[in-house]
Amino acid sequence: RTLFSAVALFLVLTVFTFAEDSLTGLMFAFPAEGELLRQKSEIKDSIKIADKTFYTGKLEGKPIVLVEAGVGLVASAMTTQILIDNFKPGRIIFTGICGSVDRDYKIGDMAIPIKWIIHDYGRYDSSGFRLFQTKEKRFIYHLPDANLLALAGEAAKDKEVKFHPI
Numbered sequence: 001r002t003l004f005s006a007v008a009l010f011l012v013l014t015v016f017t018f019a020e021d022s023l024t025g026l027m028f029a030f031p032a033e034g035e036l037l038r039q040k041s042e043i044k045d046s047i048k049i050a051d052k053t054f055y056t057g058k059l060e061g062k063p064i065v066l067v068e069a070g071v072g073l074v075a076s077a078m079t080t081q082i083l084i085d086n087f088k089p090g091r092i093i094f095t096g097i098c099g100s101v102d103r104d105y106k107i108g109d110m111a112i113p114i115k116w117i118i119h120d121y122g123r124y125d126s127s128g129f130r131l132f133q134t135k136e137k138r139f140i141y142h143l144p145d146a147n148l149l150a151l152a153g154e155a156a157k158d159k160e161v162k163f164h165p166i
Contacts, residue, residue: 021062022090025083027069027076033096034068041066049082056087065089091148112152115141 028034041064043057055066065087069079076094083089105111124130 023063023065023087024059025080025087025089025092026059026064026066027079027083027092027094027096028067029069029071029076029096031068034066037066037095047086049086050078052079052082054083054087069094091145093148112149112156113144114149115143117141 026034026037028037037059038055041055041057041059043055043066045057046053046055048054052067052070055064057064057066059066065083067079067083069076080092083092
């Protein structure tokens with residue numbers, strides 16, 4: 001876990017080197033994922049909103065808001081919306097644990113996806129849970145910000161970290 005956190009921190013810090021000076025929202029799901037970020041940051045203040053603590057300060061001289069989103073899509077969506085509404089970040093970076101359907105990836109590997117899939121997105125109705133899937137659209141894909149993806153690639157190349165699209 002420490003190695004994973006260190007690698008994640010390395011990429012966040014390196015992306016910061018290239019990023020503009022607007023506020024960056026940094027999110028993580030579990031306390032251990034944000035511990036190293038908090039240690040490396042100059043935290044100036046904190047505010048509690050909807051039972052979430054948002055830490056403001058600087059990381060590598062750049063303005064940040066750091067927050068633990070919690071686990072799951074609902075917690076992440078809620079925390080992201082609070083972050084946007086109250087702090088107006090120029091970008092949001094979510095760092096933490098994820099899963100992969102590619103068996104080549106092992107525990108501790110760093111993954112920066114060119115797209116990610118929501119496989120269990122749906123709704124509840126009188127018949128129970130229904131996936132939003134059709135024959136043409138089996139999964140819902142989300143794409144990262146192209147500029148941040150390019151910055152991550154540059155950061156990995158500069159530090160000789162293996163980086164390839166997944």
